[in-house]
Amino acid sequence: MNTEPFLNLDRLIHEKGRLAMMSLLAASTEVSFTELRDTLSMTDGNLTTHIRTLQEAGYVAVTKSFQNNRPLTTCTLTPKGRAAFSAYIDLLEQIVRQSKTP
Amino acid sequence: MNTEPFLNLDRLIHEKGRLAMMSLLAASTEVSFTELRDTLSMTDGNLTTHIRTLQEAGYVAVTKSFQNNRPLTTCTLTPKGRAAFSAYIDLLEQIVRQSKTP
DNA sequence: CCATTTCACTTTGATTGGCAAAGTAAATTC
DNA sequence: GAATTTACTTTGCCAATCAAAGTGAAATGG
Numbered sequence: 001m002n003t004e005p006f007l008n009l010d011r012l013i014h015e016k017g018r019l020a021m022m023s024l025l026a027a028s029t030e031v032s033f034t035e036l037r038d039t040l041s042m043t044d045g046n047l048t049t050h051i052r053t054l055q056e057a058g059y060v061a062v063t064k065s066f067q068n069n070r071p072l073t074t075c076t077l078t079p080k081g082r083a084a085f086s087a088y089i090d091l092l093e094q095i096v097r098q099s100k101t102p
Numbered sequence: 103m104n105t106e107p108f109l110n111l112d113r114l115i116h117e118k119g120r121l122a123m124m125s126l127l128a129a130s131t132e133v134s135f136t137e138l139r140d141t142l143s144m145t146d147g148n149l150t151t152h153i154r155t156l157q158e159a160g161y162v163a164v165t166k167s168f169q170n171n172r173p174l175t176t177c178t179l180t181p182k183g184r185a186a187f188s189a190y191i192d193l194l195e196q197i198v199r200q201s202k203t204p
Numbered sequence: 205c206c207a208t209t210t211c212a213c214t215t216t217g218a219t220t221g222g223c224a225a226a227g228t229a230a231a232t233t234c
Numbered sequence: 235g236a237a238t239t240t241a242c243t244t245t246g247c248c249a250a251t252c253a254a255a256g257t258g259a260a261a262t263g264g
Contacts, residue, residue, distance in 0.1 A: 001129045003141055006122035014118060015222085020108035023201055027103045033242070039105055043224050048243060050222090064242095069231060071241050089201050096195045099125055099187075117251085135212070145253050150214060152251090166213095171260060173212050 002098065005091040012057050013088045017042060018050050022085045025060060025077045033073040051075060059084055107196040114159050115190045119144060120152050124187045127162060127179045135175040153177060161186055 013022055020040050024031055031039075037047050051073075054060040059081030063074045077085065115124055122142050126133055133141075139149050153175075156162040161183030165176045179187065 001126055001141075003122055003126075006118055006125070006142070009118050011118070014116075016108055016111050016113075016116060017222085019197070020105055023108070023197065024103055024105075026201060034240085037241095039103075040108070044242060045225075045244080046223050053221095071230085073242075085201075089198055092194050093198050093202075095121070095125065096191055096198060099128060099191050100195075119251085139212095146213060147215080147254075148252055155250090173259085175213075 002094075005094040005098070009091055010084055010088050012053060012059065013085060015050075017046065018054060019088075021050060021054065021075075022059070022077070022081070022088075025075060026082065026085050030063075030074045030076045033075075036075065054081065057081075057084075104196075104200065107193040107200070111193055112186055112190050114155060114161065115187060117152075119148065120156060121190075123152060123156065123177075124161070124179070124183070124190075127177060128184065128187050132165075132176045132178045135177075138177065156183065159183075159186075 013019055017040065021036060024036065024039060033047065033051075036042070036051075037044060040047075042050075051060065051062060054075075055062050058078055060075045061078050063076075065072050065074070115121055119142065123138060126138065126141065135149065135153075138144070138153075139146060142149075144152075153162065153164060156177075157164050160180055162177045163180050165178075167174050167176075
């Protein structure tokens with residue numbers, strides 16, 4: 001068995017919540033705080049910290065604005081984040097393929 | 103996007119180290135402590151706790167014996183562990199497929 | 205032989221990380 | 235104008251990871 005893919009899994013992405021976030025962001029162009037929270041049924045606090053983690057990694061860009069006199073936080077994947085996610089998915093693919101071929 | 107696969111990922115398996123362990127165990131019939139440690143380049147302490155975690159979950163069976171007058175700990179997947187791993191891999195497959203089809 | 209080292213683990217703090225309860229500020233409702 | 239709702243952020247707790255140190259038995263070296 002090849003252990004490389006496991007060792008190379010990006011810790012920042014390899015977490016249920018953040019993996020789901022990255023997948024959502026990769027699928028759509030931009031997603032709001034409330035959309036993320038409701039779609040992934042996360043608590044507000046939990047989501048805030050995950051967003052910050054990904055932001056500090058340079059994986060997502062966060063835009064804060066106002067809409068209908070209410071704060072609106074939207075997230076998008078940065079090119080760096082998209083690349084990291086793509087690489088991560090490739091590793092997952094290897095892991096799946098590996099375990100499916102005995 | 104379907105968020106179900108993410109939410110259902112088994113926490114006990116979804117950790118780099120333990121995922122690698124489970125994959126190794128799924129591939130071979132039984133693996134020794136030292137093999138696991140060396141193959142996955144883990145520290146001893148780290149490996150012990152991961153083994154215990156999986157054992158307490160009923161995912162791996164641990165056998166302690168002696169060989170050449172030295173302790174020998176070998177791990178195997180239980181049927182429960184095999185089922186859990188299989189389910190986990192199926193979810194990974196869904197996640198990969200999902201992200202590959204825009 | 206006795207001391208030291210090696211081997212195969214286990215136990216132990218220490219740091220990190222995830223998570224939700226509580227907090228904040230502005231707008232809305234009653 | 236008091237209470238509630240919305241959209242977050244901050245704080246604190248608890249669990250989990252990780253490696254350094256510890257253990258006990260065997261092998262090695264002087």
